[in-house]
Amino acid sequence: MRSTLRRISMAAVAAMAVLTAALPGTATAQGGQEQQGRTYYVATSGSDRDSGGRSHPLRTIGRCTDLVRPGDSCLIHRGTYRERVTPPSGRAGAPVTLAAYGDGPVTVDGTRAVTGWKAAGGGLVAADVDLPLARDENALFLDGGRAMEGRWPNSGSDPLNPSWAVAERSSTDQHIDDPDLPDGDLTGATVHLWAGSNPWSQQTGTVTATSDGALDFKGGNYRCTPLCMGNQNYRNYYLVGAKATLDQPGEWYYDTGEKRLYLVPPKGGMAGHTVTAKYQKWGLDLSESSHVTVRGLGVWGTSLRTGEKSTGVLVEGLRARYISEFSTLPMPRDDELAIPPGEGHIVASRVLDSGVQILGSGNTLRDSDIGFSAGTGVLLRGSGNTITNNYIHDVGWMGSYTPGVEINGSEHTVTHNTVRRTGRASIDTAWQLNGVPFKDNRIAYNDLSEAMRTSRDGSPFYVCCNLDATGTSIDHNTVHDADGQVGYYIDNSSSQFLLHHNVAYNTGTRGTFFNGHSGVSLGNRDHNSTYGLGVGTAVRLSGATDATGTYFSNVVGLAPVEISYPIRPPWCATTWCHRPIRSTPTPATANCGHGPGPPQSTRARRSTA
Known part of the structure; x- marks a missing residue:
């Protein structure tokens, strides 16, 4: 109910924003002051040779952004605009505004039509086309829906519910044995791995040789174990990007050498069907812009970004679909990481180069609907940015650490968002990405x-x-209602997190987990939170060599609190539980610095703190 109400509220606010944008001659600054400037009009029936007046609209948004100055507006009539939009900067109190006119959807489309299909043998059709993006970032759309790149085993249309093959236990870190492998040459295909004893991230490699029931590949993670193929608990994989895998309607393969796109046509052939391919990674590119308002626009097959120096950008009422596409998880550069290569390479893959990106300082994304990304939904980076009242969904299906919302930096505000259906985390914070300080966030x-x-x-x-x-x-x-282990996971020696008045249920074995991971877990607090059904432990603190300043109070739950070795004092846990507190402290010393230590009673009790 809460999620539904929020979406209704978001839709209502977005609709009001579009109606406000429709008022000619008016641009609204981020601070709410009306700024009078010139208004230009854009329509698919217009001409870039015209003046841009109400009766003589321009044809492209790009021509309008060539003309605008601080305080000016582009009001855009309904339609699809296949172009890359790069607006100039406005000024504080006089932004440049790009807004939907209010007569229907306005979509900046990052795709172009693919035509000239001819029979290519073997039940395939092909078209000669020079796709400008990297091979692993190509995307194809058939009749307005995402088309699946040729893969084995076949999978359904939901990338967050993929089908996996399972390798034999005789496989090794760079070799797969599987008698069910398809016939044909798979050399050059991408092998996507979800393998290891406890695979906390997925990875990819490139097939170097194939034989009957076996293949060799190069790449993936050299950390064996825990993340490798072989005699492991998890040996899942699939193949993508080989012509030999094309066997069901809608699957495609792009030959970069021949610049030829192959497709398994729909039943009945290509007549009456439309195919488009991705051409633009950033359709709304504000990486060099500040003091710009984007209101009521949509993007399809492309994304929006601000830049590291951007400030005063307001994006509201954005509808984004299929914002990022990729089929590999490359190792990031060493200079993108604050930790040694290896483990960090995997967990950071694609986090910084996907999603809607709000970088810089003092920028806002609100009242928007953002869906369908192989990687990140929204990347928040810099300082003092705001993401509020957005619906973010169906993202991160490649299985790396790309979340619904990635938060790097300080003084950010992330509130009243609904994040649903993600490959890994809904919200993630990651120090390993350049070691950016993380202070004063809400x-x-x-x-x-x-x-x-x-x-x-x-x-x-x-x-x-x-x-x-x-x-x-x-x-x-x-x-x-999440898979995985925990509701709120403060992992690997992170400190000074204040949690309060949170709720978790159906989230695995724990509500909140403070994991010292053989290091410290200092000053972490959890107060007045509620942990319901499907949670095995309300709060767990473990693996910390020093938990000074850690304090739990008034935790309401159907599961115990657990504190385990090797913790040094002082710590404090006072709880209201339907089940007892469970603790295994170091002898006679694990306490709050005052009193007899943690309770051993099996009776529930309520904190007076």
Whole structure:
């Protein structure tokens, strides 16, 4: 109910924003002051040789952005605009505004039509086309729906519910044995791995040789174990990007050498069907812009980004679909990481180069609907940015650490968002990406559900690693109905997190987990939170060599609180539980610095703190 009401509210606000944008001659600054400037009009029936007046609209948004100055507006009539939009900067109090006119959807489309299909033998058709993106970032759409790149085994249309092959236990870190492998040459295909003893991230490699029931590949992670193929608990994989895998209608393969696109046609042939291919990674590119308002626009097969120096950008009422597409998980550059290569390469893959990106300072994304990304939904990076009242969904299906919302930096506000159906976390914070400080952030009133659909070791709200979150509050959030292990996971020696008035249910074995991971877990607090059905432990603190300042109080739950070795004092846990507190402290010393130590009684009790 809460999620539904939020979406209704979001839709209503977005609709009001579009209607406001329709008022000719008026642009509204981010601070709410009306700024009078010139208004240009854009329509698919217009001409870029015209003046841009109401009766003589321009044809392209790009021509309008060539003309506008601070305080000016582009009002855009309904239609599809296949172009890359790069607006100039406005000024504080006089933004440049790009807004839907209000007579129907306005879509910046990052795709172009593919025509000239001819029979190519073997039941395939082909078209000669020079696709400009990297091979692993290509995307194809058939009759307005995402077309599946040729893969084995075949899978359904939902990328967050993929089909996997399972390798034999005789496989090794760079070799797969599987008697069910398809016939044909698979050399050059991408092998997507979800393998290991406890695979907390997926990875990809390239097939180098194939034989009957076996293949060799290069790539993936050299950390064996835990992340490798072989005699492991998980040996899942699939193949993508080989012509030999084309065997069901709608599947495609692009030969980069021949610049030829192959397709299994729909039943009955290509007559009456439309195919488009992705051409633009950033259709709304504000990477060099500040003080720009984008209101009521849509993007399809492309995305929006601001830049590291952007400020005063307001994006509201955005409808984004199929924002990022890729089929490989490359190792990031060493200079993108704050930790040694290896493990960090995998967890950081594609986090920084996918999604709608709000970078810089003092920028806002609100009242928007963002869906369908192989990677990140929204990347928040810099300082003092706001993401509020958005619906973010169906993202992160490649199974790396790309979440619904990635938060890097300080003084951000992430509130009242609904994040649903993610491959891994709904909201993720990651120090390993350049070691950016994480201070004074507010993450509150978010509804996070159906997370961890392509991973198991993680949570809807996930923190990694070694973060000092001084001044940060995680409060009034609800996480529920997720795979994985935990509702709120403060992992790998992160400290100074304040959690309060949060809710978790149906989230695995724990509500909140403070994991020292053989290091410290300092000053972490959880107060007045509620942990319901489907949670094995309300709060767990473990693996910390020092938990000074850690304090839990007034936790309401149907499961115990657990504190386990090797913790040094002082710590404090006072709880209202339907089940007892369970603790295994170090002898006679694990206490709050005053009194006899943690309770051993099996009776529930209520805190007076």
